Amino acid sequence: MPQHTVRSLLKVDAFIDGNWIPSEQRFSVYNPANGELIAEVCDADPALAERAIDAAYKALGPWQAKTAKERAELMRAWYQAIVANKQALGELMSREQGKPIAEAVGEIEYGASFIDWFAGEAERHHGEVLARSAADKRSWISKQGIGVCTAITPWNFPNAMITRKVAPALAAGCTIVVKPAQLTPLSALALMQLAAEVGIPQGVINMLPSSQAKAIGKVLTEHPRVRKFTFTGSTEVGKQLMAQCSSGMKKVSMELGGNAPFIIFDDADLDLAIEQLLAAKFRNAGQTCISVNRVLVHDSIISEVEQRLLRALAELQVGPGDKEGIDYGPLINQAAIDKAQKLQQQAVDAGAKVLCGGDVLHQLGPLFYAPTLITAVTPTMAISQEEIFAPILALQQFNSEAEALELANATPFGLAGYFCSSDYRRIARVAEQLQCGMLGINAGAISHAYNAFGGVKESGIGVEGSSLGLAEYQVTKTITLGGFE
Numbered sequence: 001m002p003q004h005t006v007r008s009l010l011k012v013d014a015f016i017d018g019n020w021i022p023s024e025q026r027f028s029v030y031n032p033a034n035g036e037l038i039a040e041v042c043d044a045d046p047a048l049a050e051r052a053i054d055a056a057y058k059a060l061g062p063w064q065a066k067t068a069k070e071r072a073e074l075m076r077a078w079y080q081a082i083v084a085n086k087q088a089l090g091e092l093m094s095r096e097q098g099k100p101i102a103e104a105v106g107e108i109e110y111g112a113s114f115i116d117w118f119a120g121e122a123e124r125h126h127g128e129v130l131a132r133s134a135a136d137k138r139s140w141i142s143k144q145g146i147g148v149c150t151a152i153t154p155w156n157f158p159n160a161m162i163t164r165k166v167a168p169a170l171a172a173g174c175t176i177v178v179k180p181a182q183l184t185p186l187s188a189l190a191l192m193q194l195a196a197e198v199g200i201p202q203g204v205i206n207m208l209p210s211s212q213a214k215a216i217g218k219v220l221t222e223h224p225r226v227r228k229f230t231f232t233g234s235t236e237v238g239k240q241l242m243a244q245c246s247s248g249m250k251k252v253s254m255e256l257g258g259n260a261p262f263i264i265f266d267d268a269d270l271d272l273a274i275e276q277l278l279a280a281k282f283r284n285a286g287q288t289c290i291s292v293n294r295v296l297v298h299d300s301i302i303s304e305v306e307q308r309l310l311r312a313l314a315e316l317q318v319g320p321g322d323k324e325g326i327d328y329g330p331l332i333n334q335a336a337i338d339k340a341q342k343l344q345q346q347a348v349d350a351g352a353k354v355l356c357g358g359d360v361l362h363q364l365g366p367l368f369y370a371p372t373l374i375t376a377v378t379p380t381m382a383i384s385q386e387e388i389f390a391p392i393l394a395l396q397q398f399n400s401e402a403e404a405l406e407l408a409n410a411t412p413f414g415l416a417g418y419f420c421s422s423d424y425r426r427i428a429r430v431a432e433q434l435q436c437g438m439l440g441i442n443a444g445a446i447s448h449a450y451n452a453f454g455g456v457k458e459s460g461i462g463v464e465g466s467s468l469g470l471a472e473y474q475v476t477k478t479i480t481l482g483g484f485e
Protein backbone atom coordinates (compact mmCIF):
# COMPACT_ATOMS: atom_id res chain seq x y z
CA MET A 1 0.00 0.00 0.00
CA PRO A 2 1.58 3.36 -0.99
CA GLN A 3 2.38 5.46 2.09
CA HIS A 4 2.19 9.17 1.48
CA THR A 5 3.09 12.40 3.18
CA VAL A 6 1.04 15.58 2.87
CA ARG A 7 3.67 16.73 0.40
CA SER A 8 3.47 13.69 -1.85
CA LEU A 9 -0.35 14.00 -1.89
CA LEU A 10 -0.27 17.66 -2.85
CA LYS A 11 -1.34 17.66 -6.52
CA VAL A 12 -2.04 20.88 -8.34
CA ASP A 13 -3.13 19.91 -11.87
CA ALA A 14 -6.36 18.68 -13.35
CA PHE A 15 -6.74 14.89 -13.57
CA ILE A 16 -8.10 13.78 -16.92
CA ASP A 17 -7.93 10.35 -18.56
CA GLY A 18 -5.44 9.19 -15.95
CA ASN A 19 -3.03 12.08 -16.56
CA TRP A 20 -2.15 15.22 -14.66
CA ILE A 21 -2.95 18.14 -16.96
CA PRO A 22 -1.35 21.50 -16.13
CA SER A 23 -2.57 24.84 -17.39
CA GLU A 24 -1.10 28.31 -17.66
CA GLN A 25 -4.05 29.76 -15.86
CA ARG A 26 -3.99 28.98 -12.13
CA PHE A 27 -5.87 29.97 -9.00
CA SER A 28 -4.67 30.18 -5.40
CA VAL A 29 -5.69 28.03 -2.46
CA TYR A 30 -5.22 29.52 1.02
CA ASN A 31 -5.23 28.20 4.56
CA PRO A 32 -8.22 29.86 6.27
CA ALA A 33 -6.54 29.63 9.70
CA ASN A 34 -3.66 31.95 8.79
CA GLY A 35 -4.16 33.17 5.23
CA GLU A 36 -1.06 31.36 3.95
CA LEU A 37 -0.89 30.38 0.30
CA ILE A 38 -0.92 26.57 0.05
CA ALA A 39 -0.85 26.05 -3.72
CA GLU A 40 -1.50 27.48 -7.16
CA VAL A 41 -3.89 25.08 -8.84
CA CYS A 42 -4.74 24.45 -12.50
CA ASP A 43 -7.77 26.55 -13.41
CA ALA A 44 -9.69 24.22 -15.72
CA ASP A 45 -11.67 25.95 -18.47
CA PRO A 46 -14.68 24.68 -20.48
CA ALA A 47 -12.38 23.13 -23.11
CA LEU A 48 -10.77 20.97 -20.42
CA ALA A 49 -14.24 20.05 -19.14
CA GLU A 50 -15.13 18.79 -22.62
CA ARG A 51 -11.89 16.83 -22.75
CA ALA A 52 -12.73 15.25 -19.39
CA ILE A 53 -16.21 14.26 -20.59
CA ASP A 54 -14.71 12.71 -23.73
CA ALA A 55 -12.29 10.72 -21.53
CA ALA A 56 -15.17 9.54 -19.32
CA TYR A 57 -17.13 8.56 -22.43
CA LYS A 58 -14.20 6.58 -23.84
CA ALA A 59 -13.70 4.79 -20.50
CA LEU A 60 -17.38 3.90 -20.13
CA GLY A 61 -17.57 0.77 -22.31
CA PRO A 62 -14.58 -1.04 -20.78
CA TRP A 63 -15.66 -0.08 -17.23
CA GLN A 64 -19.20 -1.38 -17.82
CA ALA A 65 -17.79 -4.57 -19.33
CA LYS A 66 -15.98 -5.46 -16.11
CA THR A 67 -17.67 -7.92 -13.80
CA ALA A 68 -19.19 -6.54 -10.63
CA LYS A 69 -16.43 -8.24 -8.67
CA GLU A 70 -13.68 -6.63 -10.72
CA ARG A 71 -15.17 -3.20 -10.14
CA ALA A 72 -15.69 -3.93 -6.44
CA GLU A 73 -12.10 -5.08 -6.00
CA LEU A 74 -10.71 -1.92 -7.57
CA MET A 75 -12.99 0.16 -5.36
CA ARG A 76 -11.87 -1.71 -2.25
CA ALA A 77 -8.23 -1.17 -3.17
CA TRP A 78 -8.96 2.56 -3.42
CA TYR A 79 -10.77 2.45 -0.08
CA GLN A 80 -7.79 0.75 1.55
CA ALA A 81 -5.31 3.23 0.08
CA ILE A 82 -7.39 6.11 1.44
CA VAL A 83 -7.64 4.59 4.91
CA ALA A 84 -3.91 3.80 4.91
CA ASN A 85 -3.21 7.47 4.18
CA LYS A 86 -5.96 9.01 6.30
CA GLN A 87 -3.58 11.00 8.48
CA ALA A 88 -1.87 12.76 5.56
CA LEU A 89 -5.20 13.26 3.78
CA GLY A 90 -6.70 14.67 6.98
CA GLU A 91 -3.82 17.09 7.49
CA LEU A 92 -4.09 18.29 3.92
CA MET A 93 -7.84 18.79 4.30
CA SER A 94 -7.46 20.64 7.59
CA ARG A 95 -4.99 22.97 5.92
CA GLU A 96 -7.28 23.97 3.06
CA GLN A 97 -10.63 23.77 4.87
CA GLY A 98 -9.82 24.69 8.48
CA LYS A 99 -11.49 21.87 10.43
CA PRO A 100 -9.53 20.22 13.27
CA ILE A 101 -7.18 17.49 12.03
CA ALA A 102 -8.96 14.83 14.12
CA GLU A 103 -12.29 15.83 12.56
CA ALA A 104 -10.71 15.88 9.09
CA VAL A 105 -9.33 12.36 9.60
CA GLY A 106 -12.85 11.38 10.69
CA GLU A 107 -14.18 12.78 7.42
CA ILE A 108 -11.59 10.77 5.45
CA GLU A 109 -12.83 7.58 7.16
CA TYR A 110 -16.45 8.60 6.60
CA GLY A 111 -15.76 9.46 2.95
CA ALA A 112 -13.90 6.18 2.39
CA SER A 113 -16.77 4.23 3.96
CA PHE A 114 -18.95 5.09 0.95
CA ILE A 115 -16.43 3.46 -1.37
CA ASP A 116 -16.41 0.33 0.79
CA TRP A 117 -20.20 0.30 1.07
CA PHE A 118 -20.84 0.76 -2.64
CA ALA A 119 -18.18 -1.82 -3.54
CA GLY A 120 -20.51 -4.20 -1.69
CA GLU A 121 -23.58 -2.82 -3.41
CA ALA A 122 -21.90 -3.29 -6.81
CA GLU A 123 -21.93 -7.03 -6.17
CA ARG A 124 -25.36 -7.25 -4.57
CA HIS A 125 -27.50 -5.25 -6.96
CA HIS A 126 -29.84 -7.16 -9.22
CA GLY A 127 -32.85 -6.76 -11.47
CA GLU A 128 -36.20 -8.47 -11.35
CA VAL A 129 -37.83 -11.36 -13.21
CA LEU A 130 -41.47 -10.49 -13.92
CA ALA A 131 -44.58 -12.64 -13.75
CA ARG A 132 -45.31 -14.17 -17.13
CA SER A 133 -47.71 -11.90 -19.02
CA ALA A 134 -48.24 -14.23 -22.01
CA ALA A 135 -47.49 -17.87 -22.72
CA ASP A 136 -45.06 -17.05 -25.52
CA LYS A 137 -43.07 -14.36 -23.70
CA ARG A 138 -40.68 -13.84 -20.78
CA SER A 139 -39.97 -10.40 -19.30
CA TRP A 140 -37.46 -9.04 -16.82
CA ILE A 141 -36.17 -5.71 -15.58
CA SER A 142 -32.48 -5.09 -15.85
CA LYS A 143 -30.68 -2.24 -14.08
CA GLN A 144 -27.77 -0.65 -15.89
CA GLY A 145 -25.32 2.14 -15.19
CA ILE A 146 -26.76 5.33 -16.65
CA GLY A 147 -23.58 6.37 -18.47
CA VAL A 148 -21.29 9.39 -18.09
CA CYS A 149 -22.02 11.32 -14.88
CA THR A 150 -20.88 14.77 -13.80
CA ALA A 151 -20.74 16.29 -10.33
CA ILE A 152 -20.18 19.62 -8.60
CA THR A 153 -19.29 19.54 -4.91
CA PRO A 154 -18.90 22.06 -2.04
CA TRP A 155 -16.03 23.03 0.28
CA ASN A 156 -17.43 21.98 3.67
CA PHE A 157 -16.70 18.26 3.19
CA PRO A 158 -13.92 18.29 0.57
CA ASN A 159 -13.56 14.49 0.59
CA ALA A 160 -16.87 12.89 1.58
CA MET A 161 -19.08 14.93 -0.75
CA ILE A 162 -16.99 13.54 -3.61
CA THR A 163 -16.82 9.89 -2.56
CA ARG A 164 -20.56 9.86 -1.82
CA LYS A 165 -21.13 10.56 -5.53
CA VAL A 166 -18.17 8.82 -7.16
CA ALA A 167 -18.57 5.53 -5.26
CA PRO A 168 -22.16 4.75 -6.34
CA ALA A 169 -21.35 5.93 -9.89
CA LEU A 170 -18.42 3.51 -10.13
CA ALA A 171 -20.41 0.70 -8.52
CA ALA A 172 -23.19 1.16 -11.08
CA GLY A 173 -20.69 0.98 -13.94
CA CYS A 174 -20.66 4.69 -14.70
CA THR A 175 -17.71 6.99 -15.28
CA ILE A 176 -17.61 10.48 -13.83
CA VAL A 177 -16.23 14.02 -14.09
CA VAL A 178 -16.13 16.09 -10.89
CA LYS A 179 -15.63 19.79 -10.30
CA PRO A 180 -14.64 20.22 -6.65
CA ALA A 181 -15.12 23.52 -4.83
CA GLN A 182 -12.63 26.23 -5.72
CA LEU A 183 -11.74 26.69 -2.03
CA THR A 184 -10.84 23.02 -1.42
CA PRO A 185 -9.54 21.29 -4.58
CA LEU A 186 -6.49 19.69 -2.94
CA SER A 187 -8.35 16.97 -1.03
CA ALA A 188 -10.11 16.05 -4.28
CA LEU A 189 -6.88 15.84 -6.27
CA ALA A 190 -5.18 13.75 -3.57
CA LEU A 191 -8.00 11.21 -3.98
CA MET A 192 -7.12 10.99 -7.68
CA GLN A 193 -3.48 10.24 -6.92
CA LEU A 194 -4.57 7.25 -4.82
CA ALA A 195 -7.15 6.12 -7.40
CA ALA A 196 -4.44 6.08 -10.07
CA GLU A 197 -2.02 4.18 -7.84
CA VAL A 198 -4.47 1.36 -7.13
CA GLY A 199 -5.31 0.96 -10.82
CA ILE A 200 -8.72 2.56 -11.27
CA PRO A 201 -8.63 2.69 -15.10
CA GLN A 202 -7.88 5.90 -16.98
CA GLY A 203 -10.89 8.11 -17.62
CA VAL A 204 -13.15 6.42 -15.06
CA ILE A 205 -12.79 9.37 -12.64
CA ASN A 206 -11.73 12.83 -13.83
CA MET A 207 -11.18 15.87 -11.62
CA LEU A 208 -11.47 19.49 -12.75
CA PRO A 209 -10.31 22.10 -10.25
CA SER A 210 -11.58 25.45 -11.45
CA SER A 211 -12.45 29.00 -10.47
CA GLN A 212 -14.85 29.18 -13.44
CA ALA A 213 -17.79 27.46 -11.75
CA LYS A 214 -20.49 28.88 -13.98
CA ALA A 215 -18.77 28.08 -17.28
CA ILE A 216 -17.72 24.60 -16.18
CA GLY A 217 -21.19 24.01 -14.73
CA LYS A 218 -22.71 24.79 -18.11
CA VAL A 219 -20.63 22.11 -19.83
CA LEU A 220 -21.22 19.53 -17.09
CA THR A 221 -25.00 20.03 -17.20
CA GLU A 222 -25.54 20.52 -20.93
CA HIS A 223 -22.99 18.33 -22.73
CA PRO A 224 -24.90 15.77 -24.85
CA ARG A 225 -22.71 12.86 -23.68
CA VAL A 226 -23.61 13.43 -20.03
CA ARG A 227 -26.58 11.38 -18.77
CA LYS A 228 -26.63 12.29 -15.09
CA PHE A 229 -25.66 15.34 -13.06
CA THR A 230 -25.30 15.38 -9.28
CA PHE A 231 -24.78 18.45 -7.09
CA THR A 232 -24.23 19.34 -3.46
CA GLY A 233 -24.43 23.03 -2.63
CA SER A 234 -26.89 25.86 -2.17
CA THR A 235 -30.52 25.60 -3.22
CA GLU A 236 -30.17 28.73 -5.34
CA VAL A 237 -27.35 27.29 -7.46
CA GLY A 238 -28.99 23.84 -7.47
CA LYS A 239 -32.11 25.27 -9.06
CA GLN A 240 -30.11 26.94 -11.83
CA LEU A 241 -28.15 23.77 -12.54
CA MET A 242 -31.30 21.64 -12.55
CA ALA A 243 -32.86 24.00 -15.08
CA GLN A 244 -29.75 23.63 -17.26
CA CYS A 245 -30.11 19.82 -17.07
CA SER A 246 -33.68 19.96 -18.28
CA SER A 247 -32.76 20.76 -21.89
CA GLY A 248 -31.11 17.34 -22.22
CA MET A 249 -33.53 15.59 -19.80
CA LYS A 250 -30.58 14.49 -17.69
CA LYS A 251 -31.18 12.57 -14.52
CA VAL A 252 -30.34 14.75 -11.49
CA SER A 253 -29.76 14.35 -7.81
CA MET A 254 -29.46 17.41 -5.63
CA GLU A 255 -28.29 17.74 -2.02
CA LEU A 256 -29.15 21.34 -1.20
CA GLY A 257 -29.51 23.73 1.71
CA GLY A 258 -31.30 23.06 4.96
CA ASN A 259 -32.77 24.92 7.91
CA ALA A 260 -32.69 22.21 10.55
CA PRO A 261 -34.85 22.61 13.66
CA PHE A 262 -33.73 21.03 16.94
CA ILE A 263 -36.75 20.80 19.25
CA ILE A 264 -36.26 20.27 22.98
CA PHE A 265 -39.55 19.20 24.57
CA ASP A 266 -40.18 19.60 28.29
CA ASP A 267 -39.99 15.82 28.76
CA ALA A 268 -36.50 15.56 27.21
CA ASP A 269 -33.48 14.15 29.01
CA LEU A 270 -31.60 17.46 29.15
CA ASP A 271 -28.12 15.99 29.62
CA LEU A 272 -28.59 14.01 26.43
CA ALA A 273 -30.31 16.87 24.59
CA ILE A 274 -27.50 19.36 25.27
CA GLU A 275 -24.81 16.84 24.34
CA GLN A 276 -26.51 15.97 21.06
CA LEU A 277 -27.30 19.60 20.26
CA LEU A 278 -23.63 20.53 20.62
CA ALA A 279 -22.63 17.62 18.36
CA ALA A 280 -25.14 18.67 15.70
CA LYS A 281 -24.24 22.36 15.87
CA PHE A 282 -20.50 22.74 16.30
CA ARG A 283 -19.17 20.09 13.92
CA ASN A 284 -17.17 21.91 11.25
CA ALA A 285 -17.86 25.22 13.08
CA GLY A 286 -21.54 24.97 12.11
CA GLN A 287 -20.73 24.77 8.41
CA THR A 288 -22.68 21.68 7.42
CA CYS A 289 -25.96 21.45 5.58
CA ILE A 290 -27.45 19.39 8.43
CA SER A 291 -26.21 21.80 11.15
CA VAL A 292 -28.84 22.91 13.61
CA ASN A 293 -30.19 26.28 12.49
CA ARG A 294 -33.10 26.82 14.89
CA VAL A 295 -33.21 25.55 18.45
CA LEU A 296 -36.85 25.39 19.60
CA VAL A 297 -37.17 25.10 23.37
CA HIS A 298 -40.29 24.60 25.50
CA ASP A 299 -41.11 27.72 27.58
CA SER A 300 -40.90 25.88 30.86
CA ILE A 301 -37.25 24.84 30.41
CA ILE A 302 -35.80 27.81 28.51
CA SER A 303 -33.82 29.24 31.48
CA GLU A 304 -32.43 25.83 32.34
CA VAL A 305 -31.40 25.22 28.71
CA GLU A 306 -29.78 28.67 28.48
CA GLN A 307 -27.78 28.09 31.65
CA ARG A 308 -26.60 24.67 30.55
CA LEU A 309 -25.61 25.96 27.11
CA LEU A 310 -23.72 28.90 28.61
CA ARG A 311 -21.67 26.48 30.69
CA ALA A 312 -21.06 24.17 27.70
CA LEU A 313 -20.07 26.96 25.31
CA ALA A 314 -17.58 28.35 27.83
CA GLU A 315 -15.73 25.03 27.55
CA LEU A 316 -15.40 24.99 23.75
CA GLN A 317 -11.87 25.40 22.43
CA VAL A 318 -11.42 27.31 19.19
CA GLY A 319 -8.16 27.44 17.23
CA PRO A 320 -6.29 26.46 14.09
CA GLY A 321 -7.00 22.94 12.81
CA ASP A 322 -3.51 21.67 13.61
CA LYS A 323 -3.78 22.55 17.31
CA GLU A 324 -4.45 19.59 19.59
CA GLY A 325 -7.76 19.50 21.47
CA ILE A 326 -9.73 22.16 19.63
CA ASP A 327 -13.45 21.79 19.00
CA TYR A 328 -13.60 23.86 15.86
CA GLY A 329 -11.45 26.00 13.60
CA PRO A 330 -11.89 29.10 11.43
CA LEU A 331 -14.83 29.77 9.16
CA ILE A 332 -14.04 29.25 5.50
CA ASN A 333 -13.68 32.90 4.43
CA GLN A 334 -14.55 36.53 5.14
CA ALA A 335 -17.92 36.22 3.41
CA ALA A 336 -18.90 33.55 5.96
CA ILE A 337 -17.92 35.87 8.85
CA ASP A 338 -19.80 38.78 7.28
CA LYS A 339 -22.93 36.68 6.87
CA ALA A 340 -22.84 35.43 10.48
CA GLN A 341 -22.40 38.97 11.79
CA LYS A 342 -25.17 40.35 9.61
CA LEU A 343 -27.67 37.67 10.67
CA GLN A 344 -26.74 38.20 14.31
CA GLN A 345 -27.00 41.99 14.10
CA GLN A 346 -30.39 41.86 12.37
CA ALA A 347 -31.65 39.52 15.09
CA VAL A 348 -30.39 41.80 17.86
CA ASP A 349 -31.94 44.85 16.17
CA ALA A 350 -35.26 42.99 16.14
CA GLY A 351 -35.08 42.14 19.86
CA ALA A 352 -32.92 39.01 20.23
CA LYS A 353 -30.26 38.91 22.98
CA VAL A 354 -26.67 37.68 22.73
CA LEU A 355 -25.96 35.65 25.88
CA CYS A 356 -22.35 34.84 25.01
CA GLY A 357 -19.86 35.19 22.15
CA GLY A 358 -21.05 37.17 19.17
CA ASP A 359 -17.63 38.33 18.02
CA VAL A 360 -14.67 37.46 15.90
CA LEU A 361 -11.82 36.11 18.08
CA HIS A 362 -9.30 38.60 16.70
CA GLN A 363 -6.42 37.25 18.79
CA LEU A 364 -6.70 33.99 16.76
CA GLY A 365 -7.24 35.62 13.36
CA PRO A 366 -9.96 37.27 11.30
CA LEU A 367 -11.92 34.08 10.51
CA PHE A 368 -12.37 32.64 14.02
CA TYR A 369 -15.87 33.16 15.44
CA ALA A 370 -16.66 32.78 19.13
CA PRO A 371 -19.13 30.12 20.30
CA THR A 372 -22.30 32.19 20.34
CA LEU A 373 -25.64 31.84 22.09
CA ILE A 374 -28.55 34.07 21.07
CA THR A 375 -31.96 33.90 22.69
CA ALA A 376 -35.41 35.45 22.15
CA VAL A 377 -35.12 34.72 18.43
CA THR A 378 -38.40 34.81 16.48
CA PRO A 379 -39.49 33.06 13.27
CA THR A 380 -39.55 36.26 11.22
CA MET A 381 -35.88 37.07 11.79
CA ALA A 382 -33.51 36.28 8.91
CA ILE A 383 -31.44 34.13 11.29
CA SER A 384 -34.44 31.76 11.49
CA GLN A 385 -34.96 31.67 7.75
CA GLU A 386 -31.46 31.48 6.29
CA GLU A 387 -28.67 28.99 6.82
CA ILE A 388 -26.38 30.47 9.50
CA PHE A 389 -23.35 28.25 8.66
CA ALA A 390 -21.50 29.53 11.73
CA PRO A 391 -21.09 28.54 15.41
CA ILE A 392 -24.19 30.45 16.50
CA LEU A 393 -26.96 28.79 18.51
CA ALA A 394 -30.24 30.66 18.01
CA LEU A 395 -32.95 29.85 20.58
CA GLN A 396 -36.70 30.26 20.04
CA GLN A 397 -39.48 29.33 22.45
CA PHE A 398 -42.74 27.42 22.04
CA ASN A 399 -45.46 26.35 24.44
CA SER A 400 -47.14 23.34 22.81
CA GLU A 401 -46.26 20.39 20.61
CA ALA A 402 -48.50 21.78 17.87
CA GLU A 403 -46.69 25.12 17.96
CA ALA A 404 -43.29 23.41 17.87
CA LEU A 405 -44.30 21.44 14.78
CA GLU A 406 -45.73 24.50 13.08
CA LEU A 407 -42.55 26.49 13.71
CA ALA A 408 -40.29 23.63 12.67
CA ASN A 409 -42.12 23.07 9.39
CA ALA A 410 -42.48 26.76 8.48
CA THR A 411 -39.61 26.72 5.99
CA PRO A 412 -39.25 25.81 2.32
CA PHE A 413 -36.37 23.50 3.34
CA GLY A 414 -36.51 19.95 4.64
CA LEU A 415 -33.09 18.38 4.97
CA ALA A 416 -32.39 17.34 8.58
CA GLY A 417 -34.54 17.72 11.68
CA TYR A 418 -33.89 16.81 15.30
CA PHE A 419 -35.93 16.58 18.46
CA CYS A 420 -35.50 15.37 22.01
CA SER A 421 -38.26 13.74 24.02
CA SER A 422 -38.70 10.81 26.41
CA ASP A 423 -42.38 10.22 25.65
CA TYR A 424 -42.79 7.40 23.13
CA ARG A 425 -46.20 8.60 21.96
CA ARG A 426 -44.85 12.07 21.28
CA ILE A 427 -41.82 10.57 19.55
CA ALA A 428 -44.08 8.66 17.15
CA ARG A 429 -46.37 11.68 16.52
CA VAL A 430 -43.61 14.20 15.92
CA ALA A 431 -41.53 11.79 13.82
CA GLU A 432 -44.48 11.43 11.45
CA GLN A 433 -45.14 15.13 11.14
CA LEU A 434 -41.73 16.78 10.84
CA GLN A 435 -41.05 17.62 7.22
CA CYS A 436 -37.47 16.49 6.63
CA GLY A 437 -35.51 13.80 4.84
CA MET A 438 -33.39 12.86 7.86
CA LEU A 439 -34.50 12.91 11.47
CA GLY A 440 -32.46 12.53 14.64
CA ILE A 441 -34.50 11.68 17.75
CA ASN A 442 -32.39 12.16 20.87
CA ALA A 443 -29.49 12.01 18.39
CA GLY A 444 -27.40 14.76 16.82
CA ALA A 445 -25.01 12.70 14.68
CA ILE A 446 -27.07 11.01 12.00
CA SER A 447 -24.82 10.50 8.96
CA HIS A 448 -23.55 7.07 7.98
CA ALA A 449 -22.94 5.23 4.71
CA TYR A 450 -25.77 2.81 5.63
CA ASN A 451 -28.25 5.70 5.98
CA ALA A 452 -30.05 7.45 3.14
CA PHE A 453 -28.89 11.07 3.03
CA GLY A 454 -31.26 13.42 1.26
CA GLY A 455 -33.81 16.16 1.67
CA VAL A 456 -37.44 16.91 0.92
CA LYS A 457 -39.06 20.18 -0.24
CA GLU A 458 -36.41 22.61 -1.57
CA SER A 459 -33.58 20.69 0.11
CA GLY A 460 -33.16 18.35 -2.79
CA ILE A 461 -33.99 15.36 -4.91
CA GLY A 462 -32.65 11.84 -4.48
CA VAL A 463 -30.51 10.24 -1.79
CA GLU A 464 -26.87 9.39 -1.24
CA GLY A 465 -25.59 6.34 0.63
CA SER A 466 -27.74 3.40 1.80
CA SER A 467 -29.13 0.62 -0.37
CA LEU A 468 -31.08 3.30 -2.26
CA GLY A 469 -28.06 5.33 -3.37
CA LEU A 470 -27.05 3.10 -6.26
CA ALA A 471 -30.34 3.56 -8.13
CA GLU A 472 -29.52 7.26 -8.59
CA TYR A 473 -26.84 6.14 -11.06
CA GLN A 474 -28.86 3.46 -12.84
CA VAL A 475 -31.54 3.22 -15.49
CA THR A 476 -34.04 0.40 -15.65
CA LYS A 477 -34.64 -1.48 -18.85
CA THR A 478 -37.60 -3.81 -19.24
CA ILE A 479 -36.74 -6.62 -21.59
CA THR A 480 -39.32 -8.89 -23.22
CA LEU A 481 -38.20 -12.00 -25.04
CA GLY A 482 -40.75 -13.64 -27.34
CA GLY A 483 -41.06 -16.69 -29.53
CA PHE A 484 -41.66 -19.31 -26.87
CA GLU A 485 -43.98 -22.20 -27.82
Ligand code: ADP
Pocket residue numbers: 152153154155156179180181182213214215216217218232233234235237238240241
Ligand atom coordinates in the same frame (compact mmCIF):
# COMPACT_ATOMS: atom_id res chain seq x y z
P1 ADP B 1 -21.61 26.86 -0.97
O1 ADP B 1 -20.42 27.60 -1.49
O2 ADP B 1 -22.42 27.61 0.01
O3 ADP B 1 -21.30 25.45 -0.57
P2 ADP B 1 -22.55 26.95 -3.68
O4 ADP B 1 -23.81 26.38 -4.20
O5 ADP B 1 -22.25 28.38 -3.94
O6 ADP B 1 -22.62 26.63 -2.14
O7 ADP B 1 -21.29 26.13 -4.17
C1 ADP B 1 -21.27 24.72 -4.26
C2 ADP B 1 -20.51 24.34 -5.51
O8 ADP B 1 -21.19 24.90 -6.63
C3 ADP B 1 -19.07 24.84 -5.60
O9 ADP B 1 -18.28 23.85 -6.23
C4 ADP B 1 -19.20 26.07 -6.48
O10 ADP B 1 -18.00 26.33 -7.20
C5 ADP B 1 -20.28 25.63 -7.43
N1 ADP B 1 -21.04 26.73 -8.06
C6 ADP B 1 -21.40 27.92 -7.52
N2 ADP B 1 -22.10 28.64 -8.43
C7 ADP B 1 -22.21 27.89 -9.56
C8 ADP B 1 -22.84 28.07 -10.84
N3 ADP B 1 -23.51 29.17 -11.14
N4 ADP B 1 -22.72 27.08 -11.75
C9 ADP B 1 -22.05 25.93 -11.44
N5 ADP B 1 -21.46 25.71 -10.25
C10 ADP B 1 -21.54 26.66 -9.31
